[in-house]
Amino acid sequence: MSALAPTRPVPPALELVAVGKEYAGSPPVRVLHGVDLRVDDGDFVTIVGQSGSGKSTLLHVAGTLDRPTSGRVLVAGVDTTELSDDQLAAVRSRHLGFVFQQFFLLEDLSALDNVALALAYQGVGMAERRTRAGALLDRVGLSHRVHHLPRELSGGERQRVAIARALVTDPSLLLADEPTGNLDSQSTRSILDLLHELHDEGVTILVITHDTSVAALAPHQITVADGRITADRR
Amino acid sequence: MNHTISPADQVTDTEAIRHVASSRFRFGDILAAGVGSMTRRGARSVLSALGVSIGIAALVAVLGLSDSSRAELSDRLDRLGTNLLVVTAGQGFGTETASLDTDAAARISHIGAVNEAAAVISTDLTLLRNEWMSTNDTRGLGVVGADATLLDTLNGTIADGEWPGDHWSTAPVAVVGAEAARRLGITSVADGPTVHVGNRDVTVVAILDPLSLAEDLDRAVIVSRPMAEQIAAADLSPTAIYIRTGAATVDAVRGLLPATVSPLAPEEVEVTRPSDALSAKESAEETFTALFLGLGAVALLVGGIGIANVMIISVIERRTEIGLRRALGARRRDIRRQFLSESVALGLAGGIAGVLMGSVATVVFARTQGWRVVIPPAAGVVGIVGAVLIGAIAGLYPAVRAARLAPTDALRGA
Ligand SMILES: Nc1ncnc2c1ncn2[C@@H]1O[C@H](COP(=O)(O)OP(=O)(O)O)[C@@H](O)[C@H]1O
Ligand SMILES: [Mg+2]
Numbered sequence: 001m002s003a004l005a006p007t008r009p010v011p012p013a014l015e016l017v018a019v020g021k022e023y024a025g026s027p028p029v030r031v032l033h034g035v036d037l038r039v040d041d042g043d044f045v046t047i048v049g050q051s052g053s054g055k056s057t058l059l060h061v062a063g064t065l066d067r068p069t070s071g072r073v074l075v076a077g078v079d080t081t082e083l084s085d086d087q088l089a090a091v092r093s094r095h096l097g098f099v100f101q102q103f104f105l106l107e108d109l110s111a112l113d114n115v116a117l118a119l120a121y122q123g124v125g126m127a128e129r130r131t132r133a134g135a136l137l138d139r140v141g142l143s144h145r146v147h148h149l150p151r152e153l154s155g156g157e158r159q160r161v162a163i164a165r166a167l168v169t170d171p172s173l174l175l176a177d178e179p180t181g182n183l184d185s186q187s188t189r190s191i192l193d194l195l196h197e198l199h200d201e202g203v204t205i206l207v208i209t210h211d212t213s214v215a216a217l218a219p220h221q222i223t224v225a226d227g228r229i230t231a232d233r234r
Numbered sequence: 235m236n237h238t239i240s241p242a243d244q245v246t247d248t249e250a251i252r253h254v255a256s257s258r259f260r261f262g263d264i265l266a267a268g269v270g271s272m273t274r275r276g277a278r279s280v281l282s283a284l285g286v287s288i289g290i291a292a293l294v295a296v297l298g299l300s301d302s303s304r305a306e307l308s309d310r311l312d313r314l315g316t317n318l319l320v321v322t323a324g325q326g327f328g329t330e331t332a333s334l335d336t337d338a339a340a341r342i343s344h345i346g347a348v349n350e351a352a353a354v355i356s357t358d359l360t361l362l363r364n365e366w367m368s369t370n371d372t373r374g375l376g377v378v379g380a381d382a383t384l385l386d387t388l389n390g391t392i393a394d395g396e397w398p399g400d401h402w403s404t405a406p407v408a409v410v411g412a413e414a415a416r417r418l419g420i421t422s423v424a425d426g427p428t429v430h431v432g433n434r435d436v437t438v439v440a441i442l443d444p445l446s447l448a449e450d451l452d453r454a455v456i457v458s459r460p461m462a463e464q465i466a467a468a469d470l471s472p473t474a475i476y477i478r479t480g481a482a483t484v485d486a487v488r489g490l491l492p493a494t495v496s497p498l499a500p501e502e503v504e505v506t507r508p509s510d511a512l513s514a515k516e517s518a519e520e521t522f523t524a525l526f527l528g529l530g531a532v533a534l535l536v537g538g539i540g541i542a543n544v545m546i547i548s549v550i551e552r553r554t555e556i557g558l559r560r561a562l563g564a565r566r567r568d569i570r571r572q573f574l575s576e577s578v579a580l581g582l583a584g585g586i587a588g589v590l591m592g593s594v595a596t597v598v599f600a601r602t603q604g605w606r607v608v609i610p611p612a613a614g615v616v617g618i619v620g621a622v623l624i625g626a627i628a629g630l631y632p633a634v635r636a637a638r639l640a641p642t643d644a645l646r647g648a
Binding site: 056060063065066085086089090092093094096098100102104106117118120121122165169 | 263554555557558559560561562563564565566567568640641642645646
């Protein structure tokens, strides 16, 4: 690329436009109402709201694990509305990294193989997968736990493995649903510190939490209540 | 900041997505996931694969044993020959039994394609171990007179002693069949044992091995035709003539025999081939083969249901794993393949174990029967391919169910 050519603008990591989500039933359950939301590249956003306010639903829809009933979801500039299921899977593999409250590590795999698993769905060869997984474990401070099984790790360490797994594919956005929900205060502290470090290194992060003290640490805070955004502070 | 993206950018990105969507979870990964998960669920996997392996073992053993016994039969037929014919007098008109001419055997041996012919005469002479025994104690044995060519005609072999040969017709000697020797308690001819035939003692000079194509003679004490007539003090006509032909000329000779033996009443002559009876006996055993194959099929069905069960449980237990893999970018078909490969791996393991078990059973059983061991390679191939198919069929429904699971439901289910 020539130095004179205009640099291509980086699209927002995530953009939700008038997203509504309704679960079928009688009566139908409306969980999200006209949610507009933008996570810019390099942003660190927290979404805080009470339990049952629709945060997890929002994360699932934003993460293309579920389709909105109305509105549009754009991931890294790609409008996902018209994409097939297989293409959504590719969007997740390429652009998104997930971290969950329950870690969801595969119990039979070592920390290294758990992290490497994310690369398997990109068709990366085994040797490269392991190398990259090792580098990510190093980055989250677990180079001494590479060959341990999840049950041999503390809660905080397991969540670090999950974060490494979410980041090993170098995604456009890290989506975390209550990442400290299952952790004691000390581990919570260390995971939040890690997220801040990663943000400083340029990782775009969206954390969902019911804990206002966790939310308060982020530069960009969004509040939800009953499936609506009630505040968006930068 | 300006975040608008041009349609062109969007297109290239969507193209890239399509490209990623087409680069798939590799075959090796599918295999690793399937086999790995199977081996980790050790005991349960073993149990679920056991049904299939029993079915396959039954199948392989049945095929192996029927082939081994068939090989044994064809070995025996090769040894005994399918070129042995027997002429007997059929039923004449009315109630009178037709009889064979005394020189019929001699006439038969003039047919060019006949290698060897020997007449046998059944007698009603009493047979006793010695003259002091009761005449009721004949032990179900009979005395027959035979031509000296009998042994060669029947391809018979001698267990002990020597076929009398030249002095056969005149000497008071006898050869005893295998079963007759056993019942008479004669195990060796070394100390010149005698038996009491009619009114005189004859010396046993040879003990025969069993004659598969002429089992009647196993229970007989055989003397020469002249000796039989001499003891009976009567002219006796042959009851049966054994004929050994060239291998390719059996049918031709068979056609010529009636007219040769009895030019005036060829229809009264009956010609049979003992090896036919032996083959027929074997085909009766195929009924059992079918029965065991049926049992094997039932075991396979049960085994398949077992695998399906284990797979359904596995899918339920691993809901969150499925959700997580979907979040990592697994497509529905990747999930489907993963579970399918696991059930196929179970089937394959069951199949390999089954083929091994079936082969061992065949070897052990064939050895105890003294048979040559024949395990048809096709049985192994069919066994393993069949087991893999059963694994695939059994895993289909669970795999489809796993793939249909909505990722959000799978993740919330934790
Ligand atoms: N599959 C579903 N069907 C019906 N209602 C659902 C479903 N999933 C979630 N909900 C409802 O949506 C609401 C929001 O749930 P959730 O997004 O999990 O909230 P949060 O994560 O903020 O606690 C809850 O009232 C929940 O019962
Ligand atoms: Mg929640």
